[in-house]
Amino acid sequence: MLRLPPFRYLAPGTIEQAVAMLAGEGEQAMLVAGGTDLYPNMKRRQFTPPVLIGLRGIAALKSIDGSPEQGMRIGAGVTLTTLAEHPLIQQHYPALATASAAVSTPQLRNAGTIGGNVLLDTRCNYYNQTEFWRHSIGYCMKKDGDICLVAPGSPRCWAISSADTAPVLVTLDAQVRLVSVRGERVIPVRQLFQDDGMHPYTKAADEILTEILLPPADGWRSAYIKLRRRGSFDFPILGVAAALRLAADGTVADARLTLGAVASHPLEVNDAVARLVGQRPTPQLLEEVAALAAKRARPLDNADLTINYRKQVTPVYIRRALHELLEV
Ligand SMILES: Cc1cc2nc3c(=O)[nH]c(=O)nc-3n(C[C@H](O)[C@H](O)[C@H](O)COP(=O)(O)OP(=O)(O)OC[C@H]3O[C@@H](n4cnc5c(N)ncnc54)[C@H](O)[C@@H]3O)c2cc1C
Numbered sequence: 001m002l003r004l005p006p007f008r009y010l011a012p013g014t015i016e017q018a019v020a021m022l023a024g025e026g027e028q029a030m031l032v033a034g035g036t037d038l039y040p041n042m043k044r045r046q047f048t049p050p051v052l053i054g055l056r057g058i059a060a061l062k063s064i065d066g067s068p069e070q071g072m073r074i075g076a077g078v079t080l081t082t083l084a085e086h087p088l089i090q091q092h093y094p095a096l097a098t099a100s101a102a103v104s105t106p107q108l109r110n111a112g113t114i115g116g117n118v119l120l121d122t123r124c125n126y127y128n129q130t131e132f133w134r135h136s137i138g139y140c141m142k143k144d145g146d147i148c149l150v151a152p153g154s155p156r157c158w159a160i161s162s163a164d165t166a167p168v169l170v171t172l173d174a175q176v177r178l179v180s181v182r183g184e185r186v187i188p189v190r191q192l193f194q195d196d197g198m199h200p201y202t203k204a205a206d207e208i209l210t211e212i213l214l215p216p217a218d219g220w221r222s223a224y225i226k227l228r229r230r231g232s233f234d235f236p237i238l239g240v241a242a243a244l245r246l247a248a249d250g251t252v253a254d255a256r257l258t259l260g261a262v263a264s265h266p267l268e269v270n271d272a273v274a275r276l277v278g279q280r281p282t283p284q285l286l287e288e289v290a291a292l293a294a295k296r297a298r299p300l301d302n303a304d305l306t307i308n309y310r311k312q313v314t315p316v317y318i319r320r321a322l323h324e325l326l327e328v
């Protein structure tokens with residue numbers, strides 16, 4: 001049995017208390033929401049924070065407000081189950097409901113939050129292993145070692161952004177609010193991510209993600225399709241988040257596409273789907289656009305299934321996502 005390392009647990013009741021505790025404890029402390037990512041990682045000794053600040057008791061993080069006309073506000077502590085079952089999210093931001101419902105298992109979605117999902121640690125076959133396993137192969141630079149075992153000549157870590165909701169939020173053009181004792185800022189969610197498997201987030205250590213802001217639905221259709229080994233539960237090895245809206249004459253007015261689980265950050269391929277704009281899509285055009293977008297995904301040998309298979313199915317999944325939106 002894998003046991004948690006010892007830690008002190010602090011339970012703030014408000015955001016103000018939480019940011020003060022985080023500032024007071026310094027970089028040794030970590031935040032925990034549902035704990036469905038962090039606790040397994042602590043058991044495997046990827047993280048051994050002496051202090052955990054639990055966000056579960058903060059009511060302000062748990063609500064969903066707003067409207068599809070004005071835009072919606074989702075508290076970072078809203079569970080994935082709540083989000084997946086929310087009627088306005090299902091109807092107006094369907095990709096987000098689909099992605100939330102596709103995360104892991106019902107039990108984990110009941111505990112796991114949208115904030116924890118967005119800030120999920122990046123994943124790799126050589127990293128998401130027990131301490132004993134990692135010790136036996138000499139560790140890697142993401143934790144306790146100094147080389148990358150996937151690409152030994154590489155100066156960087158290629159661990160993968162594997163959160164189902166992350167590519168969707170990027171494609172929906174969402175924003176996030178980050179709060180610390182120094183103040184607060186709202187940034188586009190795409191700016192929260194960076195292409196670095198070891199440091200995948202631009203969030204400062206003393207900042208708490210408090211809410212996600214969705215723009216008005218404004219005619220945008222959206223879809224999310226996920227490739228994984230087992231349909232019942234598994235992390236994505238490809239996530240396709242597509243969104244577009246049509247003009248009155250049936251041509252495509254705007255289109256956005258983001259790929260998950262193919263890089264250390266959600267990979268935007270909007271330039272490829274821009275070819276749809278002004279067009280009345282045909283199956284052949286969708287095929288061309290999907291092939292173009294798929295070229296940007298360069299899967300490495302650090303996730304489930306073979307690279308070759310993942311490369312081959314990428315355009316297929318992109319095409320399916322676009323078909324779902326256009327019914328051509
Ligand atoms: C068996 C299994 C299968 C899984 N399958 C999937 C899957 O298919 N897809 C998927 O996306 N995920 C999957 N997960 C991972 C996890 O369940 C989800 O990503 C979940 O949404 C994480 O949310 P949480 O609230 O539990 O995060 P936590 O574990 O509490 O936190 C995750 C990280 O986010 C930070 N954090 C959390 N909330 C905040 C906040 N408000 N502000 C700042 N930092 C914060 C924590 O410090 C930590 O670093 C799986 C996990 C397991 C164990």
Ligand code: SF4
Nearest residue numbers: 124140148149157158
């Ligand atoms: S990509 Fe390389 S450095 Fe990063 S977790 Fe995997 S083996 Fe380690």
